[in-house]
Amino acid sequence: MPDYTDKYSVGIIGGGMVGSAAKQYYKNARVYDLDPKRATHSFEEVCEQDYIFVSVPTPMGEGGKINLTAVEETLERIPNGKKIILKSTAVPGTTERLQEKYPDKQMVYVPEFLTAKFAAEDFAFPDKNVVGYTKRYPDLAKEVAEILPRANTLICKATEAEMIKYSTNSYYAMKVIFANEIYDLCQALGIDYEVVHKGFTLDKRINDSHFQIFFDGKRGVRGACLPKDTAAIVERAKELGVDLSLIRQVIEANKKYVK
Numbered sequence: 001m002p003d004y005t006d007k008y009s010v011g012i013i014g015g016g017m018v019g020s021a022a023k024q025y026y027k028n029a030r031v032y033d034l035d036p037k038r039a040t041h042s043f044e045e046v047c048e049q050d051y052i053f054v055s056v057p058t059p060m061g062e063g064g065k066i067n068l069t070a071v072e073e074t075l076e077r078i079p080n081g082k083k084i085i086l087k088s089t090a091v092p093g094t095t096e097r098l099q100e101k102y103p104d105k106q107m108v109y110v111p112e113f114l115t116a117k118f119a120a121e122d123f124a125f126p127d128k129n130v131v132g133y134t135k136r137y138p139d140l141a142k143e144v145a146e147i148l149p150r151a152n153t154l155i156c157k158a159t160e161a162e163m164i165k166y167s168t169n170s171y172y173a174m175k176v177i178f179a180n181e182i183y184d185l186c187q188a189l190g191i192d193y194e195v196v197h198k199g200f201t202l203d204k205r206i207n208d209s210h211f212q213i214f215f216d217g218k219r220g221v222r223g224a225c226l227p228k229d230t231a232a233i234v235e236r237a238k239e240l241g242v243d244l245s246l247i248r249q250v251i252e253a254n255k256k257y258v259k
Helices: 017-025 069-077 094-101 119-124 140-145 158-189 193-201 226-239 245-258
Strands: 010-013 030-032 051-054 083-086 106-109 128-133 152-157
Touching (some): 010 017, 017 119, 051 069, 069 094, 083 140, 094 158, 128 158, 140 152, 158 193, 226 245
Parallel strands (some): 010 051, 083 106
Antiparallel strands (some): 106 128
């Protein structure tokens, strides 16, 4: 782990997978969570820090839409003037909307790309950083990028950063369904899926992630992130008059594997 991570004044609201990974990286970070076992400080003490990471849950709400209640309630309590790094997954347009609602709270959106099993390692040694700025505070992104773990960094609009997160997770879900359907066909043909899998991933253009069929003996798109995120982006697109037919078909196809 790099040595310089103890010099930043960091607060973390939400001590789940993302928050705990951030805490392991920023050695002196203060953490607040509703669960006392995860918290190291009070909400007010966390907000004394220079940079506040918000990593509270954004679960699936009614009709597949994202539930941003925890994010909104958290932002309401953070004092004006604070520099806020939103890590919670949020549909495109959310950060700009929240920035307009709370103009005196400086926000950037920095999506997480962690795996549950290796969250701390993924946080400390990321493939990339994406830092999304708002119209009101465009210069904050470069400042925040300096305190993140070293990696290739893309600075872009907050809405673009949000879309990058959803594009990534939707693509992962699509790969899972593709792999499962190819597996089904291999079974019907009496051939070994793992040989086929190995063969097509020898192509350098095809990344090998998300082609494993069984996880803890179960198949399909599961877990805390991909199902809710694919549903949320379909609903967000629907609000804008866009039909994400491919992602809808991924959601529909997944039903036969998770029933």
